[in-house]
Amino acid sequence: xxNFKLLLYKELKEYFGAKSVLxxxxxxxxxxxxxxxxxxxxxxxxxIAALNNPVYATGFEPCSGVFVPTFGGVFLLxxxxxxxxxxxxxxxxxxxxxIALLRQMPYPSFFIIFSKTTASLILIFCMCIILxxxxxxxxxxxxxxxxxxxxxxxxxxALYGVFIIAVxxxxxxxxxxxxxxxxxALVLIIISWIIDFGKNSPVSHIVVRLAKWSVSANLxxxxxxxxxxxxxxxxxxxxxxxxLLADIFLTSFGHIRYIKIIFxxxxxxxxxxxxxxxxxxxxxxESCKNSFPASTAAALKKLPSFELDxxxxxxxxxxxxxxxxxxxxxxxxxxxxxxxxxxxxxxxEKYGLFIYKLNGKSTQTYSxxxxxxxxxxxxxxxxxxSAVSDGDSFPGYPLVVKGTxxxxxFVYYLIIPLFLVIIYLLNFFIRKKEYS
Amino acid sequence: MLKISGISKEYFRSIALNNxxxxxxxxxxxxxxGPNGAGKTTLLDIITGFQQQDSGxxxxxxxxxKSFNEKKRIFxxxxxxxxxxxxxxxxxYLSFIQKTTGCFRNDLIEILELKKVISKRIKFLxxxxxxxxxxxxxxxxxxNIVVLDEPFDGFDPIQLIEILNLIKSENKAGRTFIxxxxxxxxxxxxxxxxxxxxxxxxxxxxxxLELRSIFKAxxxxxxxxxxxxxx
Numbered sequence: 001x002x003n004f005k006l007l008l009y010k011e012l013k014e015y016f017g018a019k020s021v022l023x024x025x026x027x028x029x030x031x032x033x034x035x036x037x038x039x040x041x042x043x044x045x046x047x048i049a050a051l052n053n054p055v056y057a058t059g060f061e062p063c064s065g066v067f068v069p070t071f072g073g074v075f076l077l078x079x080x081x082x083x084x085x086x087x088x089x090x091x092x093x094x095x096x097x098x099i100a101l102l103r104q105m106p107y108p109s110f111f112i113i114f115s116k117t118t119a120s121l122i123l124i125f126c127m128c129i130i131l132x133x134x135x136x137x138x139x140x141x142x143x144x145x146x147x148x149x150x151x152x153x154x155x156x157x158a159l160y161g162v163f164i165i166a167v168x169x170x171x172x173x174x175x176x177x178x179x180x181x182x183x184x185a186l187v188l189i190i191i192s193w194i195i196d197f198g199k200n201s202p203v204s205h206i207v208v209r210l211a212k213w214s215v216s217a218n219l220x221x222x223x224x225x226x227x228x229x230x231x232x233x234x235x236x237x238x239x240x241x242x243x244l245l246a247d248i249f250l251t252s253f254g255h256i257r258y259i260k261i262i263f264x265x266x267x268x269x270x271x272x273x274x275x276x277x278x279x280x281x282x283x284x285x286e287s288c289k290n291s292f293p294a295s296t297a298a299a300l301k302k303l304p305s306f307e308l309d310x311x312x313x314x315x316x317x318x319x320x321x322x323x324x325x326x327x328x329x330x331x332x333x334x335x336x337x338x339x340x341x342x343x344x345x346x347x348x349e350k351y352g353l354f355i356y357k358l359n360g361k362s363t364q365t366y367s368x369x370x371x372x373x374x375x376x377x378x379x380x381x382x383x384x385x386s387a388v389s390d391g392d393s394f395p396g397y398p399l400v401v402k403g404t405x406x407x408x409x410f411v412y413y414l415i416i417p418l419f420l421v422i423i424y425l426l427n428f429f430i431r432k433k434e435y436s
Numbered sequence: 437m438l439k440i441s442g443i444s445k446e447y448f449r450s451i452a453l454n455n456x457x458x459x460x461x462x463x464x465x466x467x468x469x470g471p472n473g474a475g476k477t478t479l480l481d482i483i484t485g486f487q488q489q490d491s492g493x494x495x496x497x498x499x500x501x502k503s504f505n506e507k508k509r510i511f512x513x514x515x516x517x518x519x520x521x522x523x524x525x526x527x528x529y530l531s532f533i534q535k536t537t538g539c540f541r542n543d544l545i546e547i548l549e550l551k552k553v554i555s556k557r558i559k560f561l562x563x564x565x566x567x568x569x570x571x572x573x574x575x576x577x578x579x580n581i582v583v584l585d586e587p588f589d590g591f592d593p594i595q596l597i598e599i600l601n602l603i604k605s606e607n608k609a610g611r612t613f614i615x616x617x618x619x620x621x622x623x624x625x626x627x628x629x630x631x632x633x634x635x636x637x638x639x640x641x642x643x644x645l646e647l648r649s650i651f652k653a654x655x656x657x658x659x660x661x662x663x664x665x666x667x
Contacts, residue, residue: 006536017523096519100486101573104508105536251504254488435527435555 003107004115011089011119017431021123022424024085026417028077029130033412035073036134037405039066040141047398057396061287062138063149068223070134071157074127075219078157078164079193083185085123086168089116090246091178099250113247117165124161128154133411140407144397148284149225156222159235163215164189166242173249192216199314208314213272225285226332230278237275241268279335287394292329296374300333303381306358307338311350314341318352322368329370356380437462437612438483438581443492445478445636452478454636456492460581460629465603465613467623469662470633476616477516479633480585483614484513514574516585516616520566522559526550529558529569537577547602548572563590571599575606582606583614588622600626624658632665639665 015021043065050057090113093099102112131154139145164185171184192214198204199211211217215238218231241264248260283291291297312319330337342350355364356377363380365372378385438460445453453475460466468476481487483494485507494501501507520529530550534540545551548568553561558569567590574582587603588596603626607613617623623630630647632639640650648656651664 003536006532010532013528014521014523096521097515097517098519098521100513100515100518101520103486103504104511104513106538107536109504256488431525431528432555435525 003105004111007102007107007111007115008118011116012122013427013431014089015085015119015123016424016427018085018088019424020085020088022420024077024081025127025130025420027081028074028127029412029416029420031073031077032070032131032134033408036066036070036137036412037408039069040138040401040405040408042069044399044401047400050396050398051400054395057398058287058394060396060398061146061149061285061289062144062397062399063146063153063225063285064223066138066143067134067150067153070131071153071223074131074157075160078161079189080186082161082164083168083171083189084182086120086165087172087178087181087185089120090169090172090250091181094172094176094250095178103251109251110247113169113243113250116169117243120165121162124158124165127161128158130416133416134408137408137411141399141401143399146286149286152222152225152227152284155232156219159222159232159239160215160219162239163235163242166239166246169246170242170249173246189215224290224328225283226290227282227284229280230275233275233278234272237268237271241265281332283332287396290329290332292333292370297333299378299383299385300330303377303383304359305334305336305338306356306377306380307340309340309342309353309355309357311342311347311353311355313347318368322354326368326370326373437497439493439495439498440479440483441493441495443479443482443489443494445475445482445487445489451636453482453489456633456636456638458631458638458641460612460614462612463607463610464628465607465615465626466629466631467627468614468616468631468633469620469623469658470618471666472618473635474633475636476618476633477585480513480583480614480616481515483507484511484583486513486515510579511581511583512574512577512579513583514570514585514587516589518570520558520569520573522557524558525554526556526558526561526565526569527554530554530572533573533576539576539578541572541576544572544575544602547598549598564592564595567591568599571602575602581612581614585616586618587615588617588619596622620657620659620662630658632662634666 043060043062046065047060050060093102093112099112103109135145135150167188168181168185171188172178172181175181175184193216195207195210195214196216198207199217213234215235218235221228221231244264245261248257248264252260283289292300310319310322312322327339352366353364354366354368354373355362356373358377358380361380363376365376367373375385440459441457443453443456444451456475456479468479470476478487482489485501485504494507496510501510524532530545548571550565550568550572553565558566561569567587571584571587574584588599591599600622603613603615615623615627617627624644629641629643631641632647640647642650644658644661647658647661647665648654651661653661653664656664
């Protein structure tokens with residue numbers, strides 16, 4: 001462990017002494033500040049109408065209204081700029097052949113990549129710290145802080161950061177030029193977006209199936225306030241796969257490299273399969289917008305498994321409504337429901353229908369609304385159902401912010417960048433003094 | 437002590453090494469001599485485990501060395517094309533190497549005159565000092581065999597004498613050296629045994645006396661023998 005600490009310390013010194021890291025953190029501060037100001041202003045403008053309207057007010061959730069858009073800026077920076085920060089760490093070792101020096105040291109070879117990963121994780125943690133003042137600022141404006149949802153959002157983005165680290169290391173380990181490594185990492189990241197976009201267009205069923213595994217689609221689950229153990233496990237294993245592949249490409253060659261890769265891929269795909277069987281989800285939103293009321297959920301759990309034929313195109317707004325409300329809640333509750341999205345000739349014959357099949361019987365409806373589907377479904381199962389509200393309903397947190405948000409500008413456009421420059425200079429002078 | 441047996445290596449059907457075999461005795465300084473592209477670096481990479489041979493064996497004390505981990509316990513390798521962390525300070529780097537290997541060789545720092553540049557960033561060091569740092573990295577450990585690829589590049593004649601003396605004193609202390617050298621004049625000053633490589637083949641091997649006898653060139657210098665061997 002002593003050598004691991006030495007390696008970690010070396011990596012941290014390199015990160016915090018690098019101008020590229022300083023520039024990235026400063027850029028991150030500006031992005032967060034700008035995204036936060038824009039999100040608060042929009043939230044505030046929309047809140048005016050909700051102040052005297054309790055029903056409208058229930059739609060105002062600080063996490064999805066303010067913090068998810070603020071993290072949007074982080075997502076862009078993480079996806080498009082962060083790979084360059086991390087690629088450098090592995091690529092420079094390869095280019096300068098210091099990897100040969102590190103590999104000869106008296107510790108296991110995997111220490112090299114894992115010390116780099118740990119240092120990169122610490123850097124991601126520092127990035128999360130830069131996000132923290134938004135919470136204080138929001139709270140000081142009188143805004144409500146949904147702690148669980150925010151923790152989940154931070155965790156989601158931290159995991160996304162880990163994925164970026166892993167992909168960057170992999171790309172730097174595989175390619176022999178910095179330009180190719182950068183393109184490789186960006187391609188891997190952007191492919192995930194494209195697949196995610198592609199699921200809404202009639203490209204191919206394969207794209208729709210793959211979209212479930214795209215990283216950006218999985219990140220949205222955190223943004224929706226759903227704690228999904230399968231998503232956490234999937235992102236963790238995916239990142240580990242890329243990190244181990246990077247280690248193999250850095251430290252093995254010849255046929256041994258290929259044997260290791262095959263074993264690793266087989267092991268990871270087996271893990272992915274096992275993860276797909278996990279159905280352990282929890283709705284962490286205060287409004288419980290992703291789940292049915294407790295009584296309905298309990299009743300739905302008792303229903304035998306059923307099948308649902310949907311005669312709608314994926315791009316149809318009615319399907320999207322249905323997917324984002326009833327279907328999302330149902331999938332969160334039950335993973336044994338078979339859903340068939342009908343295509344071809346049959347689709348045009350019965351366009352717009354939803355057919356529920358249970359125990360050899362079926363019922364059909366054109367409605368995509370929960371209020372109509374649930375009674376029909378329970379009637380089909382010959383079970384009693386009464387729509388019951390769970391009592392304490394979510395009040396909503398509209399907030400009208402007066403003023404020009406100068407305090408946010410002060411913190412994100414001046415204080416944090418200045419603080420980062422001071423830290424950089426301090427690090428520079430301490431190192432210089434230490435060895436003079 | 438070290439036996440290289442039938443090492444061959446091809447890159448995309450171009451032969452880099454062709455059935456190379458030789459023995460290295462304990463406590464010797466072996467020079468791998470050859471023109472550019474002869475296969476010296478490939479051979480050293482294979483001996484130290486940084487490349488995989490297509491065929492052949494590397495044996496140490498009659499035991500075949502298969503894995504990189506086995507080799508890294510025995511060999512300390514200084515590759516020619518290594519650029520030490522340019523943004524680090526010399527002192528920082530020396531401290532990292534010593535703490536990681538657990539071998540605190542302040543005498544080496546003195547001999548290599550690295551104290552003078554301890555507060556300098558490595559990117560600002562001259563080629564000679566950079567080369568000294570590389571030599572320090574390969575000597576500051578307890579490994580039996582030190583493999584140096586072109587160790588004399590970048591030194592002026594006075595510095596070169598100091599480095600040659602350092603290698604000799606380390607050798608006297610019981611370490612075996614394998615050096616890849618293209619300056620034959622320098623090689624003659626230090627090596628006890630030579631392997632002559634050309635186009636991936638071992639043209640000849642032995643002490644200077646043995647080489648003179650093989651090529652029937654009495655009193656010839658290494659350079660003259662080498663030219664004769666290649667012709």
